[in-house]
Amino acid sequence: MTSRASFPTAPQPPSGSIVRPRLLAALDGPERLCIVRAAGGTGKTTLLTQWAEHAHEAVVVWIDGDPAPTSRASFWLRALTQVHARGLVDDATLYREVAAIADAPGDVESAMRRTLDDVAAPVTLIVDGVHPGAHGDAWDEVAHDLLRLLRDVPSFRCIVATSQPTALEHAEPSLGRRVLTEADLALTDDEVRAVAETASPWLSTGARDLIAGNDASRHVGSLRYSLDAVARSGERESDDVLAHAHRELIDRLGDSKLRDFVGATALSPVLDADLARELTGRDDASELLTRLESAGAGHWIESHTGARLFRYGTHVRAQAGGDFAARKPHALRDLHARIAQWLFHELKDDMAALEHALEARDLEFAGHVALRALPLNRDEGSRVVELLRRIPAVQIHRHPLLALWYGLVLNADPATHSRAPEFFASAGVMARLQSRSLSPWERAVHRGLESVVWRMLGQPRRMIDAARRCIDLLEEMEAAPSPEDRLADIASTLLYQSGVSAFYADEPDTARRAFSALVEFSDRHDFRHRRNAALSGLAFLDAMAGRVTSARRTLERIVDADWPHTWRDGYMGALARIARAWVLLSEPDPQGALDELTVLDPHFDTIEHWELILIARVLAESMLGRRREAAYRFERVRAARTKRSTLPSSLDRLATAEALLDLVTGHIADVRRRGNNRRSSPLLRAVEGMAESALAGSAGATPLIARAERDARDPVDELFAAISATTLALRTGGLRDTHRTAARIAGIVSEHGLRWPLVLVSPSDRERILAALEGAAEFGTAEVLRDAFAAFPAQIDDSVWGAEAAPVLSRRETVVLHALAETGSRAEIAERLFVSVNTVKAQLRSLYAKLGVSSREEALARAIALDLLSPEDDSDGEEAVS
Structure with missing residues (x-):
């Protein structure tokens, strides 16, 4: 946990005080x-x-x-x-x-x-x-x-x-x-006499009566001023003792040395005698502070560690500090720097030390303190940024943590959003350059911060390099406790963030290393809230990989009472919510999945996991029969949130989700067109293979499916590849292949509990799969799939697989086809298209060949059957060639 100040327990009653x-x-x-x-x-x-x-x-x-x-x-x-x-x-x-x-x-x-x-x-x-x-x-x-x-x-x-x-x-x-x-x-007469007797036992009875009889002595503070003045006046029984006390007070305020002492020491929120001596050069600092306590300017307190500290009253500190700053502005930076060092090393008050370091413009020390002050709450962060705004940007760029903070604030404000990347970039570069002079723990933290920065900037290679180094450093030091407990909390935070970075870099094994290390780190430091976050990460990785049974077991290890209240339903709990949603999709409980994701709605506009939430949501909505609504939501959110810094792995997941929505909404031709224009994962290749098997048969589907099977890394890849291979086998009549791939589907379903992708198997294909298994006496395997099919209604209609494949026409062929529907004259078509008759003849030959016809009448009948005479789509096809 971030170490906070050693805040004092109740002060001891001042010496000489009386009980009332x-x-x-x-x-x-x-x-x-x-x-x-x-x-x-x-x-x-x-x-x-x-x-x-x-x-x-x-x-x-x-x-x-x-x-x-x-x-x-x-x-x-x-x-x-x-x-x-x-x-x-x-x-x-x-x-x-x-x-x-x-x-x-x-x-x-x-x-x-x-x-x-x-x-x-x-x-x-x-x-x-x-x-x-x-x-x-x-x-x-x-x-x-x-x-x-x-x-x-x-x-x-x-x-x-x-x-x-x-x-x-x-x-x-x-x-x-x-x-x-x-x-x-207000003091009673008896209480005034009691204070006077305790503080000044030598005072005569007449002087005590005189003081007690004056209204100015009813306050403890004014009474102590009077007694202190009498002690130094020598006029112990004088009738003008109170007047003399007031003159003494005025004289003391005019004492420049005492004035400077109070002004310099009042800059610190709290101090001990050693710091007072260092700030002022006064060897009698302790005695002066005790006199100031007697005068009511402040009081000694005791911290819970037993240290004796002095704290000025609010008004004294404000007035004295302001007066000193106005008279001696040249001395402020040095004093603030000394106070920052003392607050950090002695009092362990990171935030106060950070503020004083920034006041002193000691940015190197401010960065050192900031490393230990993380994580800040929003209010503390706002205070730091307020101080940073006074510092030239060129100086901030040299200090990675300060640059990162400032960049985060700029990024959150639409008016300054465009300035944030420069601070993120400098934070990442400087973190690496400065790491050589840091301790291993500090280097690990810097690497973790660097990974976060590169993730925000959409730089996957730099992101994963920094994440790996952070994980390596923390694992190397696993057996050795941190020399500074204040680094433990931020180190655990960045171990978690390194796991997130590894996931987005498409390195799930590295992410698993990070989250597993965080479980051990959290157990060692009794960070139960961090342990929950680590388990959430592990469950999330299993859920995304299709290891549903394992994800469910890990989610059960999370202790709800150990969550910080805001974490459970916020960013830190998001991975658990997403993991649980994917588990529920395989229950099947799509409404339960939506309920889990709805909890994250307040954070959706700012959370980095938006595409993970979106994909799970639209699949749940599709399973509930709201396919068109899901497709509309997906397209609208994707268009609004995708930007240049969106990471490649996120783009690939979005492309896969888009292809799945195309399948279930009947836009099967769009799967091929969109998929071939992207860098495809094994899962997306499998979906493309399903589309190709319906549109072009085995010639186009076989290499895609073979590649998906070869590159599959986890159960979800394997299941999609098996479903795609089974779909192709059913199209081509391969009974042996159907039996083999169907058995693979059943094995994955049984071993990992992954069942939601079965919605992509059409009703007639289900019957043929079960028949193939039963024909091979695979009755147990058939029963597994029969139960799974019953729980997951098909989202794809049989007509998708039964539809005749439509040829892909070029833009010029489409134009010629529309002209042919209006006239059979080649000369008229040539005149309309501003080309020669011979060119029209050549284009008609190409068109007839693609349609498999030999006459205008056959071509038009075929085009109507294949829905090729719908209004032209100017966004596709080739440019016309004359």
Whole structure:
């Protein structure tokens, strides 16, 4: 799984803080939603940390709202990581739900609902710092998610700290809601004295009373400013102590060194004392941060690994960082670069590191981080692209991952679609050039990405070369775990993509290697969701090859609960859906196949497997008796989706499907014309052979069928070749050949469960096949086919095979035939066609020879019988020769 940040658990209460029982009791009430709404410096965070420290009846999950999330998805990814860090869910659940959110950020609410349902104990989510209006509508969306979760998950409770009203305050009354305002958090006289006594035990009673009696001291933040000023003023009992405190505050803001310290360190979303020293050169960084905590500018927190980190308040960070950027813009890139390195190596926060690397224009390091940040969810990807837009394109071209991301975004927008290929191309080239300096794991990932790029560009040779190398590298390292866990998830993703590339390169054995390796890889890393994807790939390969029984068994190994919610019905689950559809076609259950494919309709306009879905769909519709509708759908979609980058294997599958539709719709002559103009697979050759046996007999069919039988690689090729050979044997009266090829059909049906191609056997041919088998005492074989024929009604009419073969006329012969129907005068025909009478005589001789006649009357009768006098088709035939 992609490693996310080591997000902190609940902060420790600040030193010197006092317990406020009345407020803790309010948070302990029965209300399932508690909102603490007050300005900064009123002690909201301290109150929440104290409550979390003493909460016993619920598991507390703490989410720090600083920095504000860039998107709804990024907030809930924090929540998932925290739930996992608390040991509330296992690795597999985390991987599954993170993958679901990455694939569809809109599914975050469902992912959290499933996660909370998996937790045995009641959960209280504390969100320290909700900022409505920040980063668009992200917080408002999070608020609505929280309300829905409170409504749907009875064991879930939420406590939120905010400085402004939010949508949470519109919760329905049945949930129960309590709001603590600034007035509730104001310090009482006794609490002011308690804070003063704890923080400044040497302070006189008179000074404490003076501070307690002033309204400015009712907030924890302003009280601490006062105490800090008194500590340095020496006027411990002066009547103007508060005025002096305010003067001290103004003076401190004017301290350029302190100002620079806060500005530089506030650039980082979180930091430790070492990073603060590195950024500022101040050896007293730790002490300064502690003073800033006492002043209310931020607070120390503890990560789940035990590291002590400091986080500024949102407003302090925004103002201080903005002030520093305006005063010292020349220093920003170096600071962002250092912060990026620390976030990546120490905090393991890949996304934050990536953003800071891009801010620093350190694209080499950004590419290094990006390799480990994959896969991004859509919202994270949008943020990266927003930063990339500020960088000159020529610089992006040098970094393959950044170029790939940018190309994907450009490709998704019709307005910029034409610019995408240049970024894809540079991504592929640079990935190869840079791979020599990378570790084996990184080289494997680069090769996998390169394969995806070349697939998108329609470059099959480069695509399969990169895929093979990716698979080889990952198999070589199979026994050695990755030195970086952050590479494991992207490596498994690209192992899957290499399998897809191998399939589209028409190398099913290589694809099987990839998917099989992914099963082992997933088991080793407990990536159960990836294991489902790998099994889907294996089932898909079997289904496409006609190994229906094997595909069915593999599909049964998929654990539905291990699917990320969005994967099952989206791109990652598409291969399983397609495999199941082909299995159902051989049940036969064409309606069930359509139901499986319909689930993918929302993705059909963008999914790369569109032709696989289309072909299975039109065959199912044809089996349901909607042949014309299927042919129309096929032609319309194929015309709209086929483009120059469509891979050759896809074009061949489309040509085969088109030929099958021509057969079942009675356009048998079109099979020969279309098929001979394409690079044909064994399956397409077999279909062409069936057409030739009907149109021209054995002379044209025999070499096609022989080639189909010789080149067959898998059961579906073998079955089509056997059906075609049987059709030819029945036409030529070869009883022995009929018996032999029919037995082969029955063997494939029995061994592999592949039955749907039997719809191409006409009713009379079925009777003759069964008779031939029974005549040879092959009663068991005959029974297998009798049952299969009964389950699969023929889609081809007997008239197709009984029709007389029509001669193929040239364009000039067709013109002469139409002229002959209107006049018997050769001179008149010559005048009409602007040729000599001798030319007309020669063309009539050729025409009569093709029709097998010797007179005008016979020619016209023959032409009418063969339907050759229909309106001319200007798209076919030869040019006229005079």
